[in-house]
Amino acid sequence: MGNIKQQSNSEHEIIIAGGGISGAALAYGLVAKGKKVTMLDAPTKTNKASRTNVGLLWCQSKFLHLPDYARWGFHSCNLFPELTKELEEVSGLEIPVNYTGGIIACIGENDYESRRDYIVKLREKLGEYPGGMISRSELENKLPKIGFGPDVVGAAWCEDDGVIDPLALLRAYKIAFCKLGGNLVETLIHDVQAADGSYSVFTDKGRMDCERLVLAAGLANRRFAQFAIPNVPISADKGQVLLVERMPPVMPIPMLGVTQTFGGTIIIGFRHEFIGHDTRIVPEDVATEGRAAMKIWPELGKKRLIRAWSGLRVMPEDKQAIYSRLPNHPQVILVNTHSAVTLAAAHTRHLPDFALGGELPDMAKGMSLKRFGYEC
Ligand SMILES: Cc1cc2nc3c(=O)[nH]c(=O)nc-3n(C[C@H](O)[C@H](O)[C@H](O)COP(=O)(O)OP(=O)(O)OC[C@H]3O[C@@H](n4cnc5c(N)ncnc54)[C@H](O)[C@@H]3O)c2cc1C
Incomplete structure (x- = not known):
């Protein structure tokens, strides 16, 4: 962590680590509820599936062995028309869909x-x-x-399937997030640590402390969640x-x-x-x-x-989305899923309450780390 300035900033009520489609969808949902949110995203070449995907809104082949997950996909696709209309209004951008x-x-x-x-x-x-x-x-x-x-x-x-311009969706989320008062910081995260009920995120721009943390950094979640679990099953x-x-x-x-x-x-x-x-x-x-x-x-x-x-x-590991509090860290949630464009609308509408301490909707309740044997 060579260049990190050890400055503390406890102003952050909620930090979202990762500004791909998962982080941005959730971040927008939180600011739309009036929450004070800081979203951190790397300006460099880290893994960015959010910028390499096709943009299909696709539920038809996911998955017979996971019917709740299948319902979740259909539910998200059905939420999209209202969401994209709202995002276009707030961001001022057109989202081809x-x-x-x-x-x-x-x-x-x-x-x-x-x-x-x-x-x-x-x-x-x-x-x-x-x-x-x-x-x-x-x-x-x-x-x-x-x-x-x-x-x-x-x-x-x-x-119920369709297709969206995934880069336009991501851009609209980020602009709408900022317009509603969200704080988007381009910085590389080096490490995340837990300390007495709060969390410290070490970045190129210094240390940032928060009460609640969302890990939405794609594959990098494995590294950032290590203070709580050794191996996120992704x-x-x-x-x-x-x-x-x-x-x-x-x-x-x-x-x-x-x-x-x-x-x-x-x-x-x-x-x-x-x-x-x-x-x-x-x-x-x-x-x-x-x-x-x-x-x-x-x-x-x-x-x-x-x-x-x-x-x-x-x-x-089992193809189903992971939305979970971390073991012994109820203030931290982890989001990892493979069809995060398709699921973005469900993420915006339902994950904010979960991030704030509430429950997931019934069809997503089985998607925590409990299914992998963790207590959370
Ligand atoms: C070829 C391909 C086609 C796909 N097609 C579709 C499709 O048609 N429909 C669909 O629904 N899904 C599709 N997907 C899947 C979809 O792209 C992913 O589910 C989605 O991008 C995951 O989003 P995410 O935000 O969770 O993770 P990511 O997209 O990986 O985003 C993670 C974010 O975290 C940030 N980050 C990571 N490390 C750090 C760090 N150290 N510091 C700061 N920030 C960091 C990154 O900059 C990035 O913005 C496809 C994926 C691929 C690869």
């Missing part, structure tokens, strides 16, 4: 049947499900400007994304793995890899991703690839 439903193209009969089976079981678990399987001709009616490959037999369809899930040249609007409804951005480029990304913090772009993987996309939409093979990048998703 489509609430048009979402599609997963099926390659071959086996794929189609297993998706059908999944939806049937999910509908049974949830009691209702806004979507189902569609045939190839129904798919072509929904996306008439896409020439689907010969192996595409149909698709899974969900009405790992890095690498995704590699390809960006294909701009086209006129051809995809009014987003498709998992191949989605047109609001700027017209096509973003491709199917991979999940658990290989630590390696963020290199691997040319063979780029080729595999491209081939998978061309099976769905062969014309992509004639387009220029303009960029590829990778990002590290934050993946809880």
Whole structure:
């Protein structure tokens, strides 16, 4: 902690460590309740999944084995229209978003049947499900400007899915946060320590003390939570994304793995890899991703690839979100989830009360660290 000035500042009622989409969604929710909040975010190249993602608002494939988590995703998607309207008003920014439903193209009969089976079981678990399987001709009616490959037999369809510009959402959260009196500080956090009921965050800009602390620093939460637990059960899930040249609007409804951005480029990304913090772009993987996309939409093979990048998703061990107080530290909450864009609306509306000492909604009550054997 070489350059840290040892100055104490106990003005901070609540500090949020991390200003990615999770931290920003919660921070905005807290200032909207009139709370005094300081959000700290690194200006440097730390892990920032919030700036490398596709922006899908996606509930249809998450998860049959976790029905409460599935409900939570649908709940969040349903909160989005009102939230984005509010954020646009407060921030003054436009947030491009489509609430048009979402599609997963099926390659071959086996794929189609297993998706059908999944939806049937999910509908049974949830009691209702806004979507189902569609045939190839129904798919072509929904996306008439896409020439689907010969192996595409149909698709899974969900009405509650959509797509948002994730950078615009993040920017709007941060501007709205500041407009409502939030204090956003760009600084690198080096360490977090507990001391007699308060918490000290050591940063490039000095030490900052607070009564309540939210750990929302993505994969860095593992390091920052060490004063309470040795190993937050999360790992890095690498995704590699390809960006294909701009086209006129051809995809009014987003498709998992191949989605047109609001700027017209096509973003491709199917991979999940658990290989630590390696963020290199691997040319063979780029080729595999491209081939998978061309099976769905062969014309992509004639387009220029303009960029590829990778990002590290934050993946809880059992895939379910973690919203938890830390053992013996009820004033500290930890937020870690892999679909934090989809869940942002639920985070804004429900996590502030939890951060202030209240309860989570019933459908999220099982998402604490208790399920990993911690007392909290
Ligand atoms: C390729 C890819 C595609 C994805 N597609 C989607 C999608 O379509 N829909 C969806 O819902 N989700 C998607 N995700 C997942 C989504 O991006 C993540 O769930 C989300 O970004 C997690 O947000 P977060 O704020 O919890 O963590 P992060 O995005 O990792 O943010 C953590 C924040 O903490 C800050 N931080 C970290 N360390 C420090 C430090 N030492 N000091 C100060 N600040 C620090 C960082 O600067 C960052 O701003 C995708 C992810 C990837 C990688």
